[in-house]
Each structure stands twice: as C-alpha cells, then as structure tokens.
Amino acid sequence: ILNVEQSPQSLHVQEGDSTNFTCSFPSSNFYALHWYRWETAKSPEALFVMTLNGDEKKKGRISATLNTKEGYSYLYIKGSQPEDSATYLCAFMDNNAGNMLTFGGGTRLMVKP
Amino acid sequence: NAGVTQTPKFQVLKTGQSMTLQCAQDMNHEYMSWYRQDPGMGLRLIHYSVGAGITDQGEVPNGYNVSRSTTEDFPLRLLSAAPSQTSVYFCASNPSGSPGELFFGEGSRLTVL
Numbered sequence: 001i002l003n004v005e006q007s008p009q010s011l012h013v014q015e016g017d018s019t020n021f022t023c024s025f026p027s028s029n030f031y032a033l034h035w036y037r038w039e040t041a042k043s044p045e046a047l048f049v050m051t052l053n054g055d056e057k058k059k060g061r062i063s064a065t066l067n068t069k070e071g072y073s074y075l076y077i078k079g080s081q082p083e084d085s086a087t088y089l090c091a092f093m094d095n096n097a098g099n100m101l102t103f104g105g106g107t108r109l110m111v112k113p
Numbered sequence: 114n115a116g117v118t119q120t121p122k123f124q125v126l127k128t129g130q131s132m133t134l135q136c137a138q139d140m141n142h143e144y145m146s147w148y149r150q151d152p153g154m155g156l157r158l159i160h161y162s163v164g165a166g167i168t169d170q171g172e173v174p175n176g177y178n179v180s181r182s183t184t185e186d187f188p189l190r191l192l193s194a195a196p197s198q199t200s201v202y203f204c205a206s207n208p209s210g211s212p213g214e215l216f217f218g219e220g221s222r223l224t225v226l
Contacts (some may be wrong), residue, residue, distance in 0.1 A: 006155075008217075031212055032212030034212075034214060034215070042219070043203060043217035043218060043219050043220055044156075044203075044215070044217050045217075046214035046215065046216075047212065049212055049214050051212055080176070083169060084166075089155060089156065091156075091215075093212050100144075100146065100158060100161055100171070101158075101215065102172075103148075103155040103156040103157070105153060105155040106153055106155050
C-alpha cells in the first residue's frame, strides 16, 4: 500500500485569504500526481494532472506545484471565496501500477464569508 | 454526454443480503474502478479493470466481486452485506495509455443494518 498523505486535514479561512495545502507521496516510481476538488454531495472533479518535476499548473485562482524528487505537491488558492469550500484530494499514480491511483485523505477547506 | 452513471444512489440492506451496484460509462474508457469513501480515510480502491474480461483487486477487495463483460459496464457485487460495508461507493473511469484524470460517477450511499 502506497503512502499518500495530505495536510492539514481541515482548514478554516476567511473570504479573501490565500491558502495552501500539501500532498506528500513516494519519491520513487513516479508517474503522475492528480488533484481533485470534491464538493459535498457531488462527485470529485479533476483540477490538475501533473507529470513532470517542476510542473506548475494554474486554473483561475488555483495553482499547483510538483516536486517529484522529494515527493510533494502544493495546491494554492489565492483570495479564497465561499464557493471554494470543498475537500481537495491528491492522488498518486505509480509507474508500476498501470493507471491506478492511490488517494490521500484529503484537505477539507471551509471559507467563511 | 452521460459520462459515468451509477445506480442506485441510495440503498439500505440488512446484514447478509446481497446486491449489485451498477456502473456504466459511455466514453469508451478502458480503465474502470470502484472506490469506497469512509470518513477520514479518503478514497480506497476496491477493484479495478484494465479492459473487458480483465479485473484485479485493489486495496480493500474482501466482500466484493466484480466482472467486466463489456467496455461500458463494471458492476460491483456485495455477496453478503456486512455493517462494515456501510459507505459511499464511487465508480470511475479513465482512458488507457496516459496518466489521464478519473471521471467519477455521482456515488452510491449504502447502509447495511
């Protein structure tokens, strides 16, 4: 079983604050790192798929970085809005495991207006 | 475009009963998988399939059976339901040959009494 960890488990911020979370994963056999956004009562939706060390991806106010050599990825949200409230999941894809993903436990973000 | 369709959305079972969660995708994805989501534990892989006629076990396969007779369908069977199988179940699909994102169904909430 691969070890994929996310921190913090939960986070409360005020509207307008910027925030970031961490995903740590094995530094060997890296193939890809996924980030998903999961709103309550909905299904997870992909934010980013990252494959190269040093990758930086951006979608609106959300961005992510990747360090495969040390085994971590950061997700940043600039100027948080109440609609950003969700659980953010990262998932590691091992080079030896086909297309299967191992998920972290998620970071639950709550943005107060 | 329906994407990934799961049924039923809600189900209550008594201990020892059996049932099948249905999953169908219309994106011609080769890879399909079943996850369960429990509080504080993220998504855990139950079974997966890399193509029609091929299935394999994930992290938590005990008590579940799968089959993949067509590319489109990947049903999950609970053979003799136990209270420990109370969970939210997600079916997902993704294309082969690339680290592509998972596309999730809407989830099935199962309660075993």
